Amino acid sequence: MKSAMNYSCLLCILVLLPALCHCQDPFTPSRATYYGSPYCYGTPTGACGYGEYGRTIDGYVTGVSRLYRNGSGCGACYQVRCTEPQCTGEGAYVVVTDYGEGDRTDFILSTRSYAKMAKPDDYQTKQLFAYGVVEVEFRRVPCRYPGQNLLVSVSEHSRNPSYLAIILLYVAGTNDVTAAEYWQDDYQGWKRMRRAYGAMFDTQTPPRGDLYLRFQVGGSWVQPKRAFPADWKAGAVYDSQVQLN
The missing domain is CATH 2.40.40.10 (RlpA-like domain)
Structure with a gap:
C-alpha cells in the first residue's frame, strides 16, 4: 500500500510539473x-x-x-x-x-x-x-488594479438620447474586451454595439430609460451589478461595481 501511494504521488508530480512550468x-x-x-x-x-x-x-x-x-x-x-x-x-x-x-x-x-x-x-x-x-x-x-472596479466612461461625443459611446477602464486580468451590448426593452433582447475604434464601443440607437450593459471579456459575459441612469451624461464615469481578476 505504501509503495502504491508513493507511485501515485510521483505520478501527480509528473503530471502537474508541466503545468507549473508553463504558468x-x-x-x-x-x-x-x-x-x-x-x-x-x-x-x-x-x-x-x-x-x-x-x-x-x-x-x-x-x-x-x-x-x-x-x-x-x-x-x-x-x-x-x-x-x-x-x-x-x-x-x-x-x-x-x-x-x-x-x-x-x-x-x-x-x-x-x-x-x-x-x-x-x-x-x-x-x-x-x-x-x-x-x-x-x-x-x-495580468493587469492589476487593486481595489479598483471596472469603470464605464461615457465619451464626451455622446449625446443623450441619440448617440452613446463608451470605453471601459481598469480592465484587469489577461482577457481582451471583444464586445459590448445593451438591453433593448422593446424586443426583450441584447443589441450589439459597434466597435467605433480602439477601445470605444458606440450605438446610434441607445435605449430609453435605464441603461443595462454587458461586456464580453475573454469567453465570458460581464454585467454591471445595476443599471446606469436614464439621464446618463457625456463625460461621466460610472462604477460597474464589478471587479475582474
Whole structure:
C-alpha cells in the first residue's frame, strides 16, 4: 500500500510539473522605442480613445503596432525588458493605450516606461535613451488594479438620447474586451454595439430609460451589478461595481 501511494504521488508530480512550468507566457523578442512627449504619458489623443487615462496609471503606457489587433489589444498589459547592458532584468510593466509604428518595433513606450527598463542610474538611463531603438523581449501579463472596479466612461461625443459611446477602464486580468451590448426593452433582447475604434464601443440607437450593459471579456459575459441612469451624461464615469481578476 505504501509503495502504491508513493507511485501515485510521483505520478501527480509528473503530471502537474508541466503545468507549473508553463504558468507564465514565454518572452518574445522584439524592438522598442519611445515617444517624444515631454509629459511622459504618451499621447492623450491616442488610437485607443482613452484620453488622459495614462495619467491615472502613472504614465506607464505604450503604443503598439501588431499587438493593437484592430483595437481589441487596447488595455492589455505587458512586461517589456531590454537586453542592453544598461537594462534591468525586470524591465517595465506597461498598458496599451495607443497605436504606433516605429523602426520594426512592437512598442513605442512613454519616456517614463522606457526609463523604467534602465538600471537606476542617470548615466545608464541616458545611454539607453541615446540608442533610440533597443532590442527587447516581452510577454503578456495580468493587469492589476487593486481595489479598483471596472469603470464605464461615457465619451464626451455622446449625446443623450441619440448617440452613446463608451470605453471601459481598469480592465484587469489577461482577457481582451471583444464586445459590448445593451438591453433593448422593446424586443426583450441584447443589441450589439459597434466597435467605433480602439477601445470605444458606440450605438446610434441607445435605449430609453435605464441603461443595462454587458461586456464580453475573454469567453465570458460581464454585467454591471445595476443599471446606469436614464439621464446618463457625456463625460461621466460610472462604477460597474464589478471587479475582474
